[in-house]
Amino acid sequence: MLKINEHYLKLQASYLFSDIAKRVAAFQHAHPDKNIIRLGIGDVTKALPPACIAAFHRAVDEMAVDSSFRGYGPEQGYAFLREAIAQHDFQARGAEISADEIFISDGAKCDTGNIQELFSSEARVAIPDPVYPVYLDTNVMAGRTGAFADGRYQGLVYLDSTAENNYVPKLPNEPVDLIYLCFPNNPTGSTISKAELKTWVDYAKANKALILFDAAYEAFIRDESLPHSIYEIEGAREVAIEFRSYSKSAGFTGTRCAYTVIPKECAAYDSAGNKQFIHPLWNRRHCTKFNGVSYPVQRAAEAVYSDEGKAQCKALISGYLENADLIAAAVKELSFDYIGAANAPYVWIRCKRDSWEFFDMLLNKAGVVCTPGAGFGKCGQGYIRLSAFNSRENVVKALERIRQALA
Amino acid sequence: MLKINEHYLKLQASYLFSDIAKRVAAFQHAHPDKNIIRLGIGDVTKALPPACIAAFHRAVDEMAVDSSFRGYGPEQGYAFLREAIAQHDFQARGAEISADEIFISDGAKCDTGNIQELFSSEARVAIPDPVYPVYLDTNVMAGRTGAFADGRYQGLVYLDSTAENNYVPKLPNEPVDLIYLCFPNNPTGSTISKAELKTWVDYAKANKALILFDAAYEAFIRDESLPHSIYEIEGAREVAIEFRSYSKSAGFTGTRCAYTVIPKECAAYDSAGNKQFIHPLWNRRHCTKFNGVSYPVQRAAEAVYSDEGKAQCKALISGYLENADLIAAAVKELSFDYIGAANAPYVWIRCKRDSWEFFDMLLNKAGVVCTPGAGFGKCGQGYIRLSAFNSRENVVKALERIRQALA
Numbered sequence: 001m002l003k004i005n006e007h008y009l010k011l012q013a014s015y016l017f018s019d020i021a022k023r024v025a026a027f028q029h030a031h032p033d034k035n036i037i038r039l040g041i042g043d044v045t046k047a048l049p050p051a052c053i054a055a056f057h058r059a060v061d062e063m064a065v066d067s068s069f070r071g072y073g074p075e076q077g078y079a080f081l082r083e084a085i086a087q088h089d090f091q092a093r094g095a096e097i098s099a100d101e102i103f104i105s106d107g108a109k110c111d112t113g114n115i116q117e118l119f120s121s122e123a124r125v126a127i128p129d130p131v132y133p134v135y136l137d138t139n140v141m142a143g144r145t146g147a148f149a150d151g152r153y154q155g156l157v158y159l160d161s162t163a164e165n166n167y168v169p170k171l172p173n174e175p176v177d178l179i180y181l182c183f184p185n186n187p188t189g190s191t192i193s194k195a196e197l198k199t200w201v202d203y204a205k206a207n208k209a210l211i212l213f214d215a216a217y218e219a220f221i222r223d224e225s226l227p228h229s230i231y232e233i234e235g236a237r238e239v240a241i242e243f244r245s246y247s248k249s250a251g252f253t254g255t256r257c258a259y260t261v262i263p264k265e266c267a268a269y270d271s272a273g274n275k276q277f278i279h280p281l282w283n284r285r286h287c288t289k290f291n292g293v294s295y296p297v298q299r300a301a302e303a304v305y306s307d308e309g310k311a312q313c314k315a316l317i318s319g320y321l322e323n324a325d326l327i328a329a330a331v332k333e334l335s336f337d338y339i340g341a342a343n344a345p346y347v348w349i350r351c352k353r354d355s356w357e358f359f360d361m362l363l364n365k366a367g368v369v370c371t372p373g374a375g376f377g378k379c380g381q382g383y384i385r386l387s388a389f390n391s392r393e394n395v396v397k398a399l400e401r402i403r404q405a406l407a
Numbered sequence: 408m409l410k411i412n413e414h415y416l417k418l419q420a421s422y423l424f425s426d427i428a429k430r431v432a433a434f435q436h437a438h439p440d441k442n443i444i445r446l447g448i449g450d451v452t453k454a455l456p457p458a459c460i461a462a463f464h465r466a467v468d469e470m471a472v473d474s475s476f477r478g479y480g481p482e483q484g485y486a487f488l489r490e491a492i493a494q495h496d497f498q499a500r501g502a503e504i505s506a507d508e509i510f511i512s513d514g515a516k517c518d519t520g521n522i523q524e525l526f527s528s529e530a531r532v533a534i535p536d537p538v539y540p541v542y543l544d545t546n547v548m549a550g551r552t553g554a555f556a557d558g559r560y561q562g563l564v565y566l567d568s569t570a571e572n573n574y575v576p577k578l579p580n581e582p583v584d585l586i587y588l589c590f591p592n593n594p595t596g597s598t599i600s601k602a603e604l605k606t607w608v609d610y611a612k613a614n615k616a617l618i619l620f621d622a623a624y625e626a627f628i629r630d631e632s633l634p635h636s637i638y639e640i641e642g643a644r645e646v647a648i649e650f651r652s653y654s655k656s657a658g659f660t661g662t663r664c665a666y667t668v669i670p671k672e673c674a675a676y677d678s679a680g681n682k683q684f685i686h687p688l689w690n691r692r693h694c695t696k697f698n699g700v701s702y703p704v705q706r707a708a709e710a711v712y713s714d715e716g717k718a719q720c721k722a723l724i725s726g727y728l729e730n731a732d733l734i735a736a737a738v739k740e741l742s743f744d745y746i747g748a749a750n751a752p753y754v755w756i757r758c759k760r761d762s763w764e765f766f767d768m769l770l771n772k773a774g775v776v777c778t779p780g781a782g783f784g785k786c787g788q789g790y791i792r793l794s795a796f797n798s799r800e801n802v803v804k805a806l807e808r809i810r811q812a813l814a
Contacts, residue, residue: 001615002584002675003527004683011691018694043478053471056703057464063662064460066798071450071660106513106663106698113696117548120410137695141524177409208408253478255470256513256701268409276411284418287425288544289520291513294663294704296463391473 007143016133016375017041027363037398039386040369044251049312052250055303059296073292077104081298084305085259095231101263103286104293108216108245108258113138115212115241118281119178119268126157126176128169130187130376135180151378160379161188167339168192171203182214184221187376187385188348189340194227204239210268211240219249219317221343237263250304250313257293257301320345323395324388330399334406345388358384365405368398414550423540423782424448434770444805446793447776451658456719459657462710466703480699484511488705491712492666502638508670510693511700515623515652515665520545522619522648525688526585526675533564533583535576537594537783542587558785567786568595574746575599578610589621591628594783594792595755596747601634611646617675618647626656626724628750644670657711657720664700664708727752730802731795737806741813752795765791772812775805
């Protein structure tokens with residue numbers, strides 16, 4: 001008799017965004033004439049940069065002719081893309097990362113979800129609260145937690161991110177092995193300084209722990225003093241893996257391309273206490289369970305690093321950041337406390353009531369979709385997240401509707 | 408101290424095809440002027456069908472304009488593709504599969520690798536020998552095996568596929584829970600009849616086991632009596648998951664699109680013995696660890712089902728099958744025993760000596776890359792696989808060189 005992986009049965013209800021989608025669909029069904037504006041899920045709305053489109057087309061044309069057709073590519077990604085990344089995203093900022101430390105994938109969701117497979121099921125995991133649900137759910141599936149009780153999974157160390165610590169969690173009081181961090185943060189939009197990030201790197205070194213650093217939103221940083229990469233911090237190469245994505249920086253949510261950086265020195269340990277480097281383990285996983293990203297998509301991603309591509313991505317990001325500024329200004333005017341917007345496409349708003357209640361109110365009275373903070377964890381209760389990913393016109397209209405709904 | 412998943416340390420050397428690539432690179436480095444012909448890895452060489460190219464371009468153009476731009480799609484895949492699959496690949500053949508039982512992914516390698524996560528780490532796994540290494544390695548990583556000894560992982564049930572059983576394994580003598588089957592077979596090219604497949608479905612029903620049926624090569628079937636899908640067999644909906652891919656049927660190895668079918672009735676059990684349906688478990692995994700396939704790629708795959716697309720794919724397949732016929736004829740002429748070619752792009756050849764020795768001989772004397780059978784398992788020792796995936800010209804040239812090398 002085949003038994004299932006019973007850890008799946010511990011998972012709470014459905015995945016946050018599916019849940020939201022269902023409520024929105026029900027509302028739309030009941031009010032087919034209502035024009036709903038979505039500031040919920042962090043999904044981009046503007047077209048791909050023209051440089052990416054041109055490169056995409058050129059690569060599709062290559063696939064149309066036997067002599068230039070490409071079959072299986074390297075599982076780790078093509079050298080042209082890995083080299084462009086190493087040069088532009090890291091070396092140009094003084095972070096020593098080489099092309100062969102970069103693994104191209106079809107999404108940071110996949111990579112942040114899959115990375116935990118490399119580690120012992122006994123690993124003590126520290127996860128921020130509020131948090132992107134993928135970090136949490138994938139560790140539940142892998143059996144690193146107990147049951148769900150009182151709004152939290154037993155056996156995990158939650159890192160509270162609240163107004164009291166300016167939404168940057170403090171070091172844990174108990175020893176942990178695997179630490180998830182995300183800055184600029186999803187969902188709060190908060191940022192971490194180099195000095196604060198250094199305390200985490202030092203903690204990881206002292207405790208032989210590993211930091212999983214999600215930098216999917218680094219392109220939104222405007223404050224020049226903030227780190228774009230954890231590898232700007234001394235010592236991070238030994239204790240940190242970094243995740244990046246073109247989803248938000250170049251509008252690739254529907255095109256699918258991302259990458260993960262695993263420096264050669266980065267290590268964990270076997271049960272005899274011997275150092276085991278993570279790079280060959282991930283390489284083995286990548287080669288065994290993945291077959292590389294679509295060739296034309298990798299060419300489209302490469303174009304992000306051309307002069308036109310850089311300028312076009314910058315303009316995209318600026319547009320979203322201006323939306324974030326408008327949202328922040330409106331929220332302030334309505335006397336809500338908030339964080340984010342300055343260096344992130346998200347505004348995290350203390351809504352002075354239950355998150356889902358506020359979500360339903362905004363949906364029903366304003367026809368605006370937000371993300372209920374409670375969906376990101378216990379510390380998110382009483383908050384909602386508004387996303388800047390929409391057209392200027394829609395953002396302005398949504399803010400006007402929110403003003404009226406709250407009047 | 409973070410510990411690794413030590414099951415990874417049980418994995419043998421490097422992944423088969425990386426291993427081959429290294430030997431070929433070393434040979435090419437030593438003989439930079441030699442023109443090597445690759446009949447090793449099953450990678451297609453002919454351009455994408457024009458219908459797919461046209462659809463691909465159109466979808467890229469949609470991504471260039473805000474009003475038609477698509478961000479995150481459904482994790483399970485777009486309805487336009489799932490519906491085309493249900494209709495053309497299943498319902499048209501009398502197999503009752505609906506669109507919402509189909510999950511689009513970026514590769515059958517990923518799906519066949521990831522599916523085991525849904526099941527208990529105690530599951531008793533039956534794996535054919537010879538076999539596509541992904542089935543094996545992913546179960547090793549998940550801890551369902553003991554150490555590697557004498558050419559095999561302890562704790563697995565190996566299903567010998569040899570000349571004695573015409574390369575279709577017999578039912579196991581001991582109870583198993585999870586059964587991997589692949590027909591037309593990779594690497595042997597052997598096929599299974601409906602009557603034989605029915606014995607496996609009946610076994611699975613009687614033992615509450617599950618069949619993971621890899622049908623990546625179904626498009627190569629010429630014998631009308633053979634099943635294209637396991638769902639052509641009565642009762643299979645309750646006990647079988649099927650994997651399909653556009654890699655070989657439409658030349659998508661570098662474009663990346665595949666799908667997995669999980670019928671609603673398909674179930675495993677929890678430790679209390681209660682039936683647990685697999686569809687919602689896989690849906691949860693897909694939504695948590697995957698973000699859908701690139702939109703333009705899904706449009707390119709949809710075009711496979713247009714009238715032009717069907718005709719073009721058929722022509723592609725016919726070209727490769729004619730190559731397979733040429734290889735089979737040459738091999739027969741050289742007095743080797745073989746199977747395959749008739750309904751598959753592979754020819755499995757008994758080479759009368761050590762597989763890797765024959766591999767090295769073919770590489771060095773003929774400049775031809777094959778795949779050593781031993782890389783697919785113990786039963787593959789003494790065999791090599793030749794693939795029909797190359798241009799006619801290269802296949803003819805390779806066969807001539809092999810004739811001379813063996814003369």
